Amino acid sequence: MSLWSRIVNVIRGDRLSREIDEELESHIEEAIKQGRDPGEARRAFGSPMRQREASRDMRVVAWLDSLRADVIFGWRQLKKKKVTSAAAILSLALGIGACTSAFRLIDAILLRPMPIAEPDRLYAMFCRGMDPAGNLRTTDSNEYPQFRLMRAAVKDQAELIAVSGTERADLTYGSDQDMEKAYRQYVSGWMFGAFRLKPALGRLFTENDDLKPHSHPFAVLSYDYWTRRFGRDPGVLGRTFHLGNDVYQIVGVATERFTGTEPGTMTDIFLPTMMHGGVTHDDWSWFRTFVRLKPGAMPQPVRDKLQAVFQSVQGERVKGFVGWPKRRLDNFLNQTILVEPAASGLSAMQKEYRRALTALGVLVTLVLLIACANVANLMTAQAAARAREMALRVSIGAGRWRLVQLVLVESALLAFLATSIGGLFAWWSAPFVVARINPPNNPARLALPADWRMLGFALALTIGVMLLFGLVPALRASAVKPASALKGGEDPHSRRRLMHALIAAQVAFCFLVLFVAGLFVATFDRLSNQPTGFSAERLLTLETVARRAQPTVFWYQAAEHLRALPGVESVALASWPLLSGIGANGFVAANGAPPGQVLAYFLNVSPGWLDTMKIPLIAGRDLRPSDTYPGTALVNEAFAKEYFDGENPVGKSFERTSGRRHFEIVGLVRDARYRNMREPITPTAYVPLRLDGPDEALGSGTFLVRTSRENPLTLAPMLRQEVPRARSEFRVSNIRTQKEINEAQMVRERLLSMLALFFAVVAVVLAGVGLYGVLDYSVLQRRREIGIRMAIGAQAGSIAGLVTVDVFSMVLVGAVAGLALGMASARYIESLFYQVKPTDWNVLMLPALTILVAALLAALPAVVHAVRIDPVKMLRAD
Amino acid sequence: MPKPDSLQGSLDLLVLKILSRRPGLHGYAIMSAIQNMSDEVLRAEEGSLYPALHRMEEAGWIRAKWITKDTGRRARMYELTVAGKKQLAAEESRWEAVTSAVNRVLRMA
Numbered sequence: 005m006s007l008w009s010r011i012v013n014v015i016r017g018d019r020l021s022r023e024i025d026e027e028l029e030s031h032i033e034e035a036i037k038q039g040r041d042p043g044e045a046r047r048a049f050g051s052p053m054r055q056r057e058a059s060r061d062m063r064v065v066a067w068l069d070s071l072r073a074d075v076i077f078g079w080r081q082l083k084k085k086k087v088t089s090a091a092a093i094l095s096l097a098l099g100i101g102a103c104t105s106a107f108r109l110i111d112a113i114l115l116r117p118m119p120i121a122e123p124d125r126l127y128a129m130f131c132r133g134m135d136p137a138g139n140l141r142t143t144d145s146n147e148y149p150q151f152r153l154m155r156a157a158v159k160d161q162a163e164l165i166a167v168s169g170t171e172r173a174d175l176t177y178g179s180d181q182d183m184e185k186a187y188r189q190y191v192s193g194w195m196f197g198a199f200r201l202k203p204a205l206g207r208l209f210t211e212n213d214d215l216k217p218h219s220h221p222f223a224v225l226s227y228d229y230w231t232r233r234f235g236r237d238p239g240v241l242g243r244t245f246h247l248g249n250d251v252y253q254i255v256g257v258a259t260e261r262f263t264g265t266e267p268g269t270m271t272d273i274f275l276p277t278m279m280h281g282g283v284t285h286d287d288w289s290w291f292r293t294f295v296r297l298k299p300g301a302m303p304q305p306v307r308d309k310l311q312a313v314f315q316s317v318q319g320e321r322v323k324g325f326v327g328w329p330k331r332r333l334d335n336f337l338n339q340t341i342l343v344e345p346a347a348s349g350l351s352a353m354q355k356e357y358r359r360a361l362t363a364l365g366v367l368v369t370l371v372l373l374i375a376c377a378n379v380a381n382l383m384t385a386q387a388a389a390r391a392r393e394m395a396l397r398v399s400i401g402a403g404r405w406r407l408v409q410l411v412l413v414e415s416a417l418l419a420f421l422a423t424s425i426g427g428l429f430a431w432w433s434a435p436f437v438v439a440r441i442n443p444p445n446n447p448a449r450l451a452l453p454a455d456w457r458m459l460g461f462a463l464a465l466t467i468g469v470m471l472l473f474g475l476v477p478a479l480r481a482s483a484v485k486p487a488s489a490l491k492g493g494e495d496p497h498s499r500r501r502l503m504h505a506l507i508a509a510q511v512a513f514c515f516l517v518l519f520v521a522g523l524f525v526a527t528f529d530r531l532s533n534q535p536t537g538f539s540a541e542r543l544l545t546l547e548t549v550a551r552r553a554q555p556t557v558f559w560y561q562a563a564e565h566l567r568a569l570p571g572v573e574s575v576a577l578a579s580w581p582l583l584s585g586i587g588a589n590g591f592v593a594a595n596g597a598p599p600g601q602v603l604a605y606f607l608n609v610s611p612g613w614l615d616t617m618k619i620p621l622i623a624g625r626d627l628r629p630s631d632t633y634p635g636t637a638l639v640n641e642a643f644a645k646e647y648f649d650g651e652n653p654v655g656k657s658f659e660r661t662s663g664r665r666h667f668e669i670v671g672l673v674r675d676a677r678y679r680n681m682r683e684p685i686t687p688t689a690y691v692p693l694r695l696d697g698p699d700e701a702l703g704s705g706t707f708l709v710r711t712s713r714e715n716p717l718t719l720a721p722m723l724r725q726e727v728p729r730a731r732s733e734f735r736v737s738n739i740r741t742q743k744e745i746n747e748a749q750m751v752r753e754r755l756l757s758m759l760a761l762f763f764a765v766v767a768v769v770l771a772g773v774g775l776y777g778v779l780d781y782s783v784l785q786r787r788r789e790i791g792i793r794m795a796i797g798a799q800a801g802s803i804a805g806l807v808t809v810d811v812f813s814m815v816l817v818g819a820v821a822g823l824a825l826g827m828a829s830a831r832y833i834e835s836l837f838y839q840v841k842p843t844d845w846n847v848l849m850l851p852a853l854t855i856l857v858a859a860l861l862a863a864l865p866a867v868v869h870a871v872r873i874d875p876v877k878m879l880r881a882d
Numbered sequence: 883m884p885k886p887d888s889l890q891g892s893l894d895l896l897v898l899k900i901l902s903r904r905p906g907l908h909g910y911a912i913m914s915a916i917q918n919m920s921d922e923v924l925r926a927e928e929g930s931l932y933p934a935l936h937r938m939e940e941a942g943w944i945r946a947k948w949i950t951k952d953t954g955r956r957a958r959m960y961e962l963t964v965a966g967k968k969q970l971a972a973e974e975s976r977w978e979a980v981t982s983a984v985n986r987v988l989r990m991a
Contacts, residue, residue, distance in 0.1 A: 023958075024932075027909065030957045031928065034910035048928045058933045 011068060024059045070406070071413065078414035085386075089418070092379045095770050096422035099372030100465055101429025102763065106365045107461050108434040112450050113268060113354055113361065116457070117347040119261035121200035127295040127303055128346035129154075129164075129310060133339030142342070144350060145289035148282060154293070154313045161301035161309075165294040166192045166277050169352075170269040172446065174549065174737050175247040183735065186229065186272040187449075188247070189264055190280045190291065193220075196258070198296045205230070206241045206256030214276040217283050222276065223252040227260040229272035250279065263451055265294070268353030268441070270449040286321070292350055295343055307343040314341050329598065353441070353448065360756055363833045367520060367763050370513040374767055376473040377506040377513075378774040379418065383477035384503055385781045387411070395486040407482035415474025423466040430462075440755050443748035476502065500785070503778045504810060508818040511855060514771040515822025516829070518851030519842075521760035523830065526840040526847060528757035531750050537676030537685070538582060539618040542573075543742035544716045545581040546707040546723060550733045553701035556694040558731050560610060560629060565730035566709060571719050573710040577610035577693055580706050582617070583745050587679045592687070594647035594658040602646055604687040605678050606660070608633060613690070614673060616708050624654035624671030632696040634665035641675045643687035658689075667691065681749045682838055708742075716741055756836065772858040775811065779866035783807050783873075790870055791878030800871045807870045808863050815859050819852060826851075893926060893934050895977055898962065898970040901944060905961035909935060912960070935960060943969045 013020050028049060035045035060069075082089040117123035128144065135141045148166070155164040168190035174183045193214025201208060204227050213220045225233075225240070234240045244253050252275065264271030282288040295306060318337055325333065348354075387394075394407060434452055441448040480502075559577055567575045580586045588606045591599040611627045614620075627636060637658075644653045653669045660667065667689065675685045694700060707727070711719050720739045727734050747754070783790070790803055798806075830842035840847060900915045901907060907915065909931060916926050938944045943966035948956045962970070 024936075026956060027958045028928075028932065030908065030951075030955050031910045031932075033953070033955060034908070034957075038910075038914070058929070059936045061933075 017069065017072070020060060021056055024056050028056075070409070074410050074413040075417065077410070078417045081414055082417060088382060091773065092382055092418055093422045093425065095375040095378060095773070096372075096418065096469065097425035097429060098766060099368070099375040099426070100423050100462070100469065101426030101433065102368035103365075103372050103465060104426060104430035104458070104462050105433045105437070106361070106368045108430060108452055108458060109437060109450075110361050110365055111457060111461075112452050113351075113357060115348060116267075118199075118265065118349050119259075123347035124345070125297045125299070126345070126347050127162075127297060127306075127343045128350050129293040129295055130342040130344060131314070131339050132342055134335040143289075144292045146291055146293045147286050147289050148277070148280075148284070148291070149286045150313070150317045151291075151293060153317065154310050157309045157313050158295075158306050161298055162306045163194065163198045163296040163298070164192075165195045165198055165296060166190075166291045167195065167265050167294060168277070168280060168291040170264055170266050170271050173247060175245045175273075177243065177245045183737065185737075186233075187264075187269060188273045188275060189266075189271040190275050190277045191265075193276050193278075195294075196224075199262070201262050202259050203256045204259050205238060206254070208256050208258060209274070209276055214278050217278050218250075220276045220278050221250050221252045222255045224274040225254060225257045226263060226271050226274070227257055228263060228270060230257045233272075247273075247275075252279075261451075263449075265292075265349045266351035266353070267349050268351045268357075268448045268450055270451070286317075294346060294350075303343045307341055310343065311341040314339070329601075332601070356752060357441070359833055359836055360752055363520065363836065364756070364759060366829075367517055367760060370517050371763050371767050371770070372469070373472075374510050374513050374517075374770045374774070376469055377510045378770055378777070379415075380473035380477060381503050381506050381774055381778055381781075383411070383415065383473060384480070385777065387477045387481045388781075388785070390481070391484055394481050394484040398484060399486045404482045407484075408478045411478035411481045412470070412474050415470045415478065419466045419470035419474075422469075423462055427462060437755070437759070440758075441751065443744065443751055500782055500810070503781070504814045507775060507778055507811060508814040508821065510771045510774050511815050511818025511859075512822035512825060514767045515819050515851050515855060516825050517760075517767040518764050518854055519822065519826035519847065520830070520833070521757075521764035522847045522850045523833075523837055523840055523842065524753070524757040524760040526844075527836065527838045528750060528753040530839040531681050531753055532747075534677075534681050536583070536681075536746065537619060537674055540742035540746050542711045542713060542716045543616075544709040544711060544719065544723065545584075545740050545742055545745065546709060546727065546736050547580075547704070547738040547740075548707060548727055548734050549704045549737050550702065550731075551735070552733060553703040554731065554733055555701050557629075558733075559693070559702055559705055562727060562730035562734060563610065563707060566707060566723065566726060569719075569722070569726060571711050571713050571722075573712050574612065574616045575710070576613040576616035576708045577705050578613055578708060579608040579693070579704075581708065581740075581742060581745055582607075582676065582678055583680065583742075583749055585679070585748075589686075591661040592647055592658050592689075593661060594653075595656060599661045600647055602687060604643060604646070604660075604689055606689050606691055607678065608693045609690045610693050613708070614638070616710050617676070619676050620674045622672045622674060623652055624669070626671060627690070627692050629694075631670075631692040632694050632700075633691045634660070634667055635696055636670050636692055637667040638671040638673050638690040639669050640673050640685070640688045640690075642685050643689060644672060646687040681746075753836075753838070768854060768858050771855070772862040775815070775859055775862035776865060779807065779811055779863055780869065782811070783866045783870045787870075787873055787878055790873050791875040794873065795875040795879065803870050804867045807866060811863070812859065815855065819855055822851075823848070892977065893930060894938065895970070895973040896924070896926070897931075897934065897938065898943065898966055898973060901960055901962045902967065902970055906959045908957040908959050938966070941969075942966075 032042070032045050032049070035048075036042050118126070120126070129146070130142050130144050131146075132140065132142045146166070151164065151166055158164065170187050170189040172185050173188040175186055175188075176183045191209070193209040194211045196208035197210060203224075206224075208224055209222070213222055223245070230236060230240060240254055241256070242253060244251050246252075258274065264274075277283060277291065280290065282290040295303070295310075297303065297306065315337075318339070322333060322336060325336075397407060397410075431454070438448050438450045438452065441450075563575045563577055566572055579588075589603040590606060592604045593599040609627065611629055611631070614626055621638075622641070624638075627638065639653055644650055647653070647658060648656060652672060654672055655669065657666060657668045659665065673690070676688075678686055678688050693702065693705065707723075709716070709719070709723060713719055717739075724736045724739065727736050786807070790806070793803065793806070827842055830837075834842075896916050897912055900912055900919075904915070912935075913926050913928070913931055916924050935944070935946075939946055939960070943963060944960045945963050946958045946960050949959050951957050
């Protein structure tokens with residue numbers, strides 16, 4: 005009861021005081037009744053205030069009581085200066101919110117361990133080697149026959165688990181007309197057991213579900229998919245769906261927290277690896293390999309065994325490579341197996357966003373620091389204004405720590421208010437950013453739980469921020485010497501020195517933020533203005549699948565059908581759209597010479613594809629319907645340059661080394677981008693869709709439709725209906741504009757430049773406000789000095805110089821420091837830039853000019869204020 | 883902290899003892915009781931009595947309740963708790979030990 009009642013008494017402090025008073029009054033009354041002199045009875049108590057304090061201290065937790073008083077006092081202080089407090093809280097909230105949000109993303113993508121048993125025993129296998137161009141490259145995909153050998157080799161020390169990439173697939177629970185999309189992942193049957201995951205419904209796969217190729221048509225749903233698609237209907241067990249050419253039966257639902265092994269993508273449907281067509285191919289890399297160490301096993305010996313298996317498999321394979329140059333054979337053989345921790349799973353998003361997110365995290369931290377510097381300056385200025393109050397408190401006996409507590413409580417109030425608002429900001433902004441990580445039709449799906457990790461981070465951030473901006477002003481305030489403070493202060497410059505140092509730091513951080521933001525924006529600008537070599541205007545792509553593979557001529561007929569529709573200008577076919585991220589490549593041997601070092605890209609297209617894509621033909625002719633693959637090819641300029649020394653290759657021939665396919669070049673076309681916007685344009689051969697042979701047929705293809713509509717998507721519903729009408733076996737599985745595909749190439753750059761720009765603006769505004777505050781304060785503090793100077797004849801110009809020179813030299817120092825920081829840090833994020841160098845003049849000038857303009861604007865009110873000081877009035881005051 | 887007075891730390895003991903004999907006394911009555919029973923030798927100062935009462939209340943040795951007197955004014959009445967009885971026994975034996983020790987010293991000297 006005791007501690008609790010004392011804590012309760014803190015809250016009902018007023019009532020407690022009243023009760024104590026009442027008891028004492030009652031005592032005095034009793035004394036008077038017994039015949040004592042009223043005055044004497046009252047005097048016996050001494051000071052009633054003291055009596056009350058003494059009794060009160062017995063009945064409350066003293067420190068809590070003083071804390072309560074400080075909180076109330078601090079709250080009043082904040083309320084007294086509503087505008088400055090609100091500005092401080094909002095700028096801090098923005099900083100804290102952005103930091104929390106960034107941490108949420110970084111945690112979700114890179115740090116958070118998967119919800120499996122003992123995630124620290126989970127490793128992943130990588131392969132490091134030289135690619136044909138001579139660059140060091142690390143890959144994480146594997147072939148199944150090799151995986152089997154590896155699994156057997158290490159089975160005493162570790163369990164190997166194969167997991168494919170999570171991809172969107174078409175499936176249906178009913179007829180073909182009700183196709184829908186779901187994210188599918190092939191996993192080793194023993195994965196669930198090795199991760200010790202429990203089913204939410206039914207059962208999960210075991211080793212027995214993954215034994216023989218193509219004979220385990222079973223599926224496990226994710227909890228999220230089960231919820232979204234089936235409303236958690238337990239009757240889902242035993243239901244079947246068509247996927248590809250197979251019918252799968254649902255046997256269970258996985259536990260709620262397990263969303264797959266790829267941060268950034270959530271799996272809807274798990275299938276056994278044996279159902280993947282690649283399990284029997286030794287040249288098909290399609291899955292990642294997790295290494296689950298057995299208790300007590302070390303990664304190094306496991307790695308050595310894996311390396312040995314890899315070496316022997318590669319040794320066998322290399323025997324089949326005829327005519328390879330020695331260097332390439334060596335590269336192929338000298339690859340190293342790595343086994344690295346993978347507790348948080350593995351995904352392409354981790355690889356792509358690791359640096360970007362880190363850079364973003366640093367940017368938001370800088371913004372937070374700028375906001376902290378602002379608030380620290382505000383507190384310092386206020387501490388100056390309150391020096392007399394502090395001195396008075398010290399004179400009547402307040403201890404030093406009591407004053408530190410007083411000021412820190414005010415900081416804490418600021419920080420906690422800011423964190424609450426910032427928390428709301430983070431709650432909103434993290435999903436906002438996630439929604440923009442991937443192109444809109446294939447959004448990133450990320451678990452963003454608000455759990456103790458988030459809470460701990462926010463709390464640590466709050467306390468850190470509070471100490472950062474509150475501790476120095478608090479210590480200074482408490483160090484006040486009453487005698488000198490009451491006389492009017494001793495060293496008025498010491499506070500200004502602190503504020504100036506903070507200004508320099510702010511400008512340095514601001515410069516850094518602007519500099520990096522400028523680089524990101526320039527990168528995005530360069531990339532989006534990168535010529536693609538084809539026209540994406542009014543172009544629709546219709547990814548189409550056939551229930552059974554159809555002869556090419558039917559595909560061509562369907563294209564004819566579409567071409568006749570209103571609003572359609574031209575139609576062509578290709579295996580897939582350009583820049584969609586899909587590509588096929590191979591080595592090429594031209595004119596009977598040995599194969600070249602550089603990979604050439606291949607794309608199967610229909611006649612008329614060049615016209616539809618608006619890629620100019622330089623020499624020769626377009627493909628004809630009778631041309632076949634292999635047989636005929638169009639090549640681009642890069643191809644001619646790489647394999648024919650830039651001579652006109654029309655009429656010459658080459659061989660694709662895989663399968664020794666022979667092609668005659670019938671046309672030379674302008675370069676166009678195939679795979680991505682960043683790489684130099686690759687040598688590319690456009691080959692016919694139609695395969696050579698009597699039973700040639702195509703299972704899927706993409707119609708490219710050039711429309712006459714400004715917004716080609718208005719034709720999409722009509723085209724979706726017309727394709728099956730042209731031939732009932734065909735079904736459109738996805739419609740996108742070519743523009744959308746092109747933009748998807750720059751999603752990361754767009755996101756980065758958008759966020760960096762936003763934070764750059766915030767940083768400039770905060771730094772500008774900070775500068776304004778400090779200048780205004782220094783004018784206020786020196787107004788008497790300025791008045792005297794004016795009275796003895798100083799000109800406006802020299803007054804303006806007087807008040808700004810210190811601060812502007814600080815701005816200069818800060819800018820130089822920021823520049824140095826920027827140059828030093830740009831190296832770490834160079835891979836995120838495209839065609840911009842940190843040393844470019846324009847990337848350097850932009851932040852410098854922005855800061856200069858912001859500084860001038862911020863200085864203006866203070867200068868006007870200083871120049872307008874009326875010396876007569878000023879000297880008469882006080 | 884309250885200043886030590888003539889009772890030299892025995893205030894708690896006296897208050898507890900008085901309350902154990904006559905439960906339901908207010909502050910003034912306790913003060914008078916100490917005065918009367920000691921034939922005006924011991925006197926609890928108001929400035930010490932109330933902080934001591936409040937301290938013992940927080941310690942859980944005594945509890946208080948408000949009653950309304952005939953005059954209409956409220957008074958706070960104190961009585962011993964179970965913990966207070968234990969505390970009284972402990973204080974008493976401590977007192978015995980101290981006084982007998984002091985007496986021994988006085989006899990020896």
